[in-house]
Amino acid sequence: MAQSTREIKRRIKGIGSTRQITKAMELVSSTKVRKRRIKLEKTRPYYNTVLKSIKEVLKNVNINHPLLQEREVKKSLYITINADRGLAGGYNSNINRLIDNKFKNNKDSISLITVGTKSRDFFKGRNYNILESFVGISEEPEFSDAREIGKLAMDLYIKGEIDEINVVFTEFVSTISYKPQIIKLLPSEKIKKEEGKPSAIVDFEPSPEEVLEYLIPKYVESSIYGALIEASTSEQSARRSAMSAATDNANEIIDELNMVYNRARQSAITMELSEIVAGAEALK
Amino acid sequence: MAAIHLEIVTPDRLFFNEDIDSIIVRGIEGDLAILKGRTPIVTPLKIGKIRIFQNGTERVASVTEGYVTAIEDNITIVTDAAEWPEEIDINRAERAKKRAEERLSGKSDMDLYRAEIALKRSINRLETSKYKK
The missing domain is CATH 1.20.5.440 (ATP synthase delta/epsilon subunit, C-terminal domain)
Structure with a gap:
């Protein structure tokens, strides 16, 4: 019996140190979530303003921009946004599976730009066509990262190598709810010409075409940036809840093991006692 | 002087959101002052300074590439980065x-x-x- 109490003790200690790690990671993630959320709040007005301006411009002019052309979709581009690191519950695999389930039997119809090691490795292992992977930006994305990704995607679109640009990311709904999402950037449903009168006579300097030339890439870039920020917030938040669940589980196991340990200790004492009593009896 | 509303948005923050008297920006066609009652205008910006006039004082800020829209006394500047001199x-x-x-x-x-x-x-x-x- 003495053997097994020692073993139980060792397990309790082992789980205790795991708990320490998960607890620390939980705390780290929860401060990061807070920071990310502040950033998220600040990014939303930018995106909304850009979108509003584009609609305003389109209301007033009628032009065919190469980035607004709609073609028959033969090849789609998917920009998958994922984390560099794991231990975030289903965060990474949700995104990967979303794409994999959709195109498992149709891999040739899509190309990928991956953000984060987790989706790069996943899709590489499954022989998808990866055009470019970005690593090391998903935790703290900068606007320049979004610009780079956007430029790459838009060049391909103009060249006609792809007929559609989609972004796959995890939308941050609340601290306990994240939604993997696919959003189509180009050709966009959001920037279609709306019915209705032009709001006013607007001066476009130097010309409506050039203003639009500037605005549409901005729209794509800011959408990608928004998605990157949403995803990084979701990542931290997913990690926080995964780690807090792990800490809870560790606590539960430790409680159970403590009970088992006490019971084992008790029965060892009882046995010893009865042995002594029996020995004393025998001496009489 | 009558006020117009100015909003400067960058990807990181809402840089400025107040009523002002007038503003001078550097559009790609040249410097451009916007006062109350201006015909609506949309134009991309050059890398340069913007000068905001507010209650008799002048404030300067740097902006990188961006664009300005002024519609019905609401000016919106969208730019990749904006900074006050102190920053x-x-x-x-x-x-x-x-x-x-x-x-x-x-x-x-x-x-x-x-x-x-x-x-x-x-x-x-x-x-x-x-x-x-």
């Missing part, structure tokens, strides 16, 4: 300037266009930082 990291801007100059003078096939823009940005920041009070 500019002079050392960083100087380093960026040096780097860009080296790239421009070197024979490397580095993207010259990008280096040139980086140079413009850093010079603009350095100039704006002189307005620090």
Whole structure:
């Protein structure tokens, strides 16, 4: 019996140190979530303003921009946004599976730009066509990262190598709810010409075409940036809840093991006692 | 003077959101002052300074590429980055300037266009930082 109490003790200690790690990671993630959320709040007005301006411009002019052309979709581009690191519950695999389930039997119809090691490795292992992977930006994305990704995607679109640009990311709904999402950037449903009168006579300097030339890439870039920020917030938040669940589980196991340990200790004492009593009896 | 509303948005924050008297921005066609009652206008901006006039005082800020829309006395400036003179990291801007100059003078096939823009940005920041009070 003495053997097994020692073993139980060792397990309790082992789980205790795991708990320490998960607890620390939980705390780290929860401060990061807070920071990310502040950033998220600040990014939303930018995106909304850009979108509003584009609609305003389109209301007033009628032009065919190469980035607004709609073609028959033969090849789609998917920009998958994922984390560099794991231990975030289903965060990474949700995104990967979303794409994999959709195109498992149709891999040739899509190309990928991956953000984060987790989706790069996943899709590489499954022989998808990866055009470019970005690593090391998903935790703290900068606007320049979004610009780079956007430029790459838009060049391909103009060249006609792809007929559609989609972004796959995890939308941050609340601290306990994240939604993997696919959003189509180009050709966009959001920037279609709306019915209705032009709001006013607007001066476009130097010309409506050039203003639009500037605005549409901005729209794509800011959408990608928004998605990157949403995803990084979701990542931290997913990690926080995964780690807090792990800490809870560790606590539960430790409680159970403590009970088992006490019971084992008790029965060892009882046995010893009865042995002594029996020995004393025998001496009489 | 009658007020117009100015909003400056960058990807990182809402930089400015107040009523002002007038503003001078650097559009790609040249400097441009916007007063109350202006015909609606949309134009991209050059890397440069913007000057905001508010209650008799003038404030200067640096902006990088962006665009301005002024519709019905609401001015919106959307830009990749905006800074007050106090916020500019002079050392960083100087380093960026040096780097860009080296790239421009070197024979490397580095993207010259990008280096040139980086140079413009850093010079603009350095100039704006002189307005620090």
